[in-house]
Each structure stands twice: as structure tokens, then as C-alpha cells.
Amino acid sequence: MSVVAILNYTYDDYVNWEGEWELIEGIPVSMAPAPMRIHQNIATELLFVLKSSLDEESCPKCMLSYENDWKVSEETVLRPDIVLVCDDEHEAYLTKAPKIVVEILSPSTAKKDETVKFDIYEAEGVQYYILVYPDDLKAKVYSLKDGKFIKVADFTHEVLDFDDLECNITLDFKKVFQRFRH
Numbered sequence: 001m002s003v004v005a006i007l008n009y010t011y012d013d014y015v016n017w018e019g020e021w022e023l024i025e026g027i028p029v030s031m032a033p034a035p036m037r038i039h040q041n042i043a044t045e046l047l048f049v050l051k052s053s054l055d056e057e058s059c060p061k062c063m064l065s066y067e068n069d070w071k072v073s074e075e076t077v078l079r080p081d082i083v084l085v086c087d088d089e090h091e092a093y094l095t096k097a098p099k100i101v102v103e104i105l106s107p108s109t110a111k112k113d114e115t116v117k118f119d120i121y122e123a124e125g126v127q128y129y130i131l132v133y134p135d136d137l138k139a140k141v142y143s144l145k146d147g148k149f150i151k152v153a154d155f156t157h158e159v160l161d162f163d164d165l166e167c168n169i170t171l172d173f174k175k176v177f178q179r180f181r182h
Helices: 037-053 110-114 116-124 173-180
Strands: 021-024 027-030 062-066 070-073 076-078 082-086 100-104 128-133 138-145 148-155 159-161 170-172
Touching (some): 037 173, 110 116, 116 148, 159 173, 170 173
Antiparallel strands (some): 021 027, 021 076, 062 082, 082 100, 128 138, 159 170
């Protein structure tokens, strides 16, 4: 009889690794090589459009952020592309579920973003999960209702009002994608 030992890594291991990693339920997951330019450019547009619409006076404890670690647990550390977080003042990593998570998909991350991360974000109480498909210039938006993600819609040119968040914020997908349309 053979016994297979499975290593279960924690955040303390994660912080010592070289390269780009996420940690999901104790299992190291290598992140894709540097994103394609369209990925980075769409991320920049998303951040700009979101930041432009965020009323910081009415929401002083909320902040948009790009590629920060979120320590979900000792065994799970994720690095979403873009997040809106409120009342999280830890300096090294995020400690609370973001209100909004945006993942910009690439061929190497799509399956993980659409399944594994989808389930984690849902279980952790992320209010909005946005999957952006750069090749299609489309976003799929999910909203948390009664503990489950419900698809809001696909967005290409529309404006999304986050009307159930305490922050006054919108996302105009026409502005986000307009530079990439031919």
C-alpha cells in the first residue's frame, strides 16, 4: 500500500515564493506570464472609468485597487485584477471581501476565473463579480443575491449602476471598450 503525501501550503509559505502565484485551498497556482497589452490596457480603462465615477466624499473608506493580494484564509490567497474595497486598512493585503471584483480573462486563466474563483468569490460574499472578455470586448456581470451569484447581464456598451452598494459608483462599458473597437 502506498501513501501519497499532499503538501498543504499556507500564507506564510506563499509570501516567500518567487514569481507570481496564488494559493487556493493550500495548493499553489502559478499565475499566467505577464498579461497581453490589451489586458493591461483594458484594466487601465476600467480603473479610470470606475475611479472617475466614485464619489469619494460620500465613500471615504472605499478604494479601488489593482492586483492586490486578498488573504481569504491561511490556505487561500488570491490576486484579483481590480477590486473596490471598503473599510479594509491592512497594509500588506486585503482582509475583507471586496464589494466589486473584476477579472480580465486570458486563455490561461479563463477556466479558473469562471469556476474556482467564481465559487470562492461567491462563498466569501463579494457583491459584484465582473468577468471581462478582452477578445469579445464584453463583460459578464454577476450580483450576489441570497448567497448566490445571479447573472445581471452581458455588457458591451451599457452603463452598470451599482445601486445597492453604499458607494455611489457606475461603470460605463462603452467608455471602457471604445478605444479597442475598430
